[in-house]
Each structure stands twice: as C-alpha cells, then as structure tokens.
Amino acid sequence: MNEQPDESDAARAAALAGALRDLIGVLKRRFREQGQLGDLTMSQVSVLSRLERDGPATVTSLAKAEGMRPQSMSANVAALEAVGFVSGAPDPKDGRQTILSVTPAFTEWLKSRRAARQDWLMQALQSHFTAAERDELAHAVSLLKRLVDL
DSSP: OOOOOOHHHHHHHHHHHHHHHHHHHHHHHHHHHHHTOTTOOHHHHHHHHHHHHHOOBOHHHHHHHHTOOHHHHHHHHHHHHHTTSEEEEEOSSOTTSEEEEEOHHHHHHHHHHHHHHHHHHHHHHHHHSOHHHHHHHHHHHHHHHHHHTO
C-alpha cells in the first residue's frame, strides 16, 4: 500500500537529491582530474564521447546533438583532427558531406585515461575505506543503478 509522503519525507528526499547531485558533480570532476584531459576543452571531450558512444556522424548532426552552431562544431572538429583523435571520410550517400569517426589514437588515449581513473578509484577504496565500508558502497551502487533505470 503506497502512502502519500509527508512533508518531512519530501524534505529529506529533496535534501538527498541535492546532496547526490552535488556529490556526483564533485566525483565527475575528480575523475576528469585523474584522467588528465590535457588541452582538450569540455566541448571537445563531449564530441569525442558522442562519436565513441553513438558512432560516426557529420559535423551538422554533431552540432545539432550538442546544441552548437555548425561553425563552432567545425572548429572543435578541426582541433580534434589536428591532434589525431578524429578523422573524416566522404559520405557514400552524399559526397558533399564528411563522416567523422574517432581514430585508433583516440581509442588508445581514452583507454589509458579510463585506466588512470579506475586505478585512482581502486587505490582510494583500498586505502581509505574498510571492507565493511566497501560493502556499504557496493550496496549504494546497486541502489544508484536502480535510480538510473527509472
């Protein structure tokens, strides 16, 4: 039987939501620090993440997905091409378009950054948390997975 939450329960839920949001933001920043993004901007990282996750795309479709002007996206793509993280090939359906993809160099770079973040987190868990606390965190992770699946 579902009861209507009282005001104090709603206030606790609101406080928890704010605390989780803040904590996740701090954790994301710590991961970025450990991953050593180098000279990449957050826009460039976002473009690379999108290409890695969603696959090849045109400048126009990337700009639309990222909420940017195509000219701004072109500048981001040019910078990523210059460092060897993105390459383009003619669109087989429309030769005027270029299909952009991440390169093997980017894949290797990303793999090393992910390994650095994973290593930092593993070391932090082992050196600063007891086995019982790690068990609590494992339970919290299962709860967060439920939250993500809503």
